[in-house]
Every structure is written in C-alpha cells, then in structure tokens.
Amino acid sequence: MSTKTGPQHYPGASRTHWYQDEYGGDAMEVNAVVLHTTEGRTLPDYGGGASAPNLTAVPDLAAKKLRWYQHFDIETSSRALVNESGGVETNALNVCQLELVGTCDPSTHAKWEEAGESHIYWPEAPDWALRGVARFLAWMHAEHGVPLSGPKAWPAYPKSYGNEGGQRMSGAEWNDFKGVCGHTHVPENDHGDPGAIDFAQLIKYAKEAPDAKDDGQDEDWTARLTGAFRRWTGADRS
Numbered sequence: 001m002s003t004k005t006g007p008q009h010y011p012g013a014s015r016t017h018w019y020q021d022e023y024g025g026d027a028m029e030v031n032a033v034v035l036h037t038t039e040g041r042t043l044p045d046y047g048g049g050a051s052a053p054n055l056t057a058v059p060d061l062a063a064k065k066l067r068w069y070q071h072f073d074i075e076t077s078s079r080a081l082v083n084e085s086g087g088v089e090t091n092a093l094n095v096c097q098l099e100l101v102g103t104c105d106p107s108t109h110a111k112w113e114e115a116g117e118s119h120i121y122w123p124e125a126p127d128w129a130l131r132g133v134a135r136f137l138a139w140m141h142a143e144h145g146v147p148l149s150g151p152k153a154w155p156a157y158p159k160s161y162g163n164e165g166g167q168r169m170s171g172a173e174w175n176d177f178k179g180v181c182g183h184t185h186v187p188e189n190d191h192g193d194p195g196a197i198d199f200a201q202l203i204k205y206a207k208e209a210p211d212a213k214d215d216g217q218d219e220d221w222t223a224r225l226t227g228a229f230r231r232w233t234g235a236d237r238s
C-alpha cells in the first residue's frame with residue numbers, strides 16, 4: 001500500500017515546533033482526522049514533542065484567526081493518543097491529529113471566565129474559530145480524501161470521559177473508521193476531548209469552505225483549494 005501521497009504540510013502552518021526529527025513516527029495513508037482540545041490557553045510544548053499531535057491550532061483572539069503549528073507531516077504518525085500493547089493501533093492507524101488550544105470542560109471554562117483569562121470554550125466556539133477548523137477539514141478532504149463525516153454522538157465533558165456517553169468506538173469500529181472524530185471516540189483511551197463541539201456546524205462549514213472568499217487565508221492557499229475543488233467536483237466555481 002502506498003503511503004504519504006499528497007501534500008504533507010498544511011499551507012500557512014508554522015514549523016517552528018517540529019518534532020519529527022526527534023520522533024520519526026510511521027508513514028501512513030491518512031483517512032481520518034482526530035480532534036483534541038489542549039485544556040490550556042497557549043501552545044503546549046508536549047513534553048518536548050513526546051505527546052504531540054500533527055498540528056495545533058492556537059486562537060489569536062484579537063485577530064479572530066487560528067494560528068497553525070505543524071509538528072509532524074500530515075501522514076506521519078503523531079503521539080497524542082494512548083496506545084495499549086496488544087490492542088488496536090491508535091496513533092499509527094492512518095490518523096492526522098489536531099489539537100485545538102482551549103477547553104471543552106465547563107468547569108475550566110467557568111474558572112477562566114472568573115479569572116478574566118480569555119480563551120475558547122470549544123463547545124461554544126466563535127464562528128471564526130469553527131470556520132478555521134472547517135477550512136483545515138476541507139483541505140484534508142480535498143487533498144487527502146478524508147470524508148467530511150463522523151460519529152453522531154459528541155457528548156459534553158465530563159460525560160465524554162471514559163465511555164459514559166456510549167460514544168467510544170470498539171476496536172473493530174475504529175479499524176474501519178474513516179472521517180472526522182474526537183479523542184473521545186478512540187478506543188484504548190479515556191479522554192473526553194473535544195466534548196460537545198458543534199460537529200454538525202463544523203461539517204457544514206467544511207463543506208462550504210471551498211467557496212470561502214476574503215477569509216483571511218493567503219491567495220496561494222485559496223488557489224490551491226480552488227484547484228482541489230475543481231478536481232473533486234469536476235466543475236468550475238462561478
């Protein structure tokens with residue numbers, strides 16, 4: 001099976017926090033995206049990369065934009081999931097992992113609000129942040145064929161921890177999964193992030209993203225995505 005086909009760097013993402021030289025990872029042909037929330041307010045150092053995802057999106061609240069950092073190639077396995085020996089593969093099972101800086105925990109959200117610490121509470125993410133994530137998913141769909149679909153159940157934290165919401169996939173379901181899911185859905189893992197992110201809206205925005213104009217992305221990115229849109233629909237945009 002071929003691996004690592006298509007572009008390996010998300011346009012516009014900084015590679016100043018690159019961990020692939022230290023943690024080589026496995027080459028994959030990605031067919032899924034796993035979303036996380038960092039439960040912090042700034043770019044984590046991930047223990048020097050030991051628990052890093054492929055990418056981190058850091059909200060710039062003043063500019064209303066996501067600032068992207070890439071830590072591994074799109075199709076090199078990253079390290080933000082637990083992987084038990086003897087079970088299914090997790091990090092290395094053809095997934096590209098994205099950490100969203102902010103929280104999915106309502107108690108953390110309340111604490112930060114109380115302290116006046118600005119942040120994104122992802123279950124109530126502002127439109128610009130959701131659209132920023134959606135553009136990435138649209139790119140993953142156009143360039144890597146990741147389906148713009150995923151699990152139905154996105155329980156709120158803390159019900160999303162463990163499997164109290166009944167949302168976590170079995171090993172067999174995970175092995176067959178293609179699309180977009182959360183850490184909360186991955187077997188061998190307990191974490192409940194990204195909680196009740198508005199998945200339906202995220203997917204709706206991702207499907208609209210190729211038509212996004214004047215959205216703050218650079219022209220090169222827009223041109224690439226327009227080209228991808230033509231390839232994928234066989235149609236010109238009007």
Ligand SMILES: [Zn+2]
Pocket residue numbers: 035036037080183191193
């Ligand atoms: Zn996580």
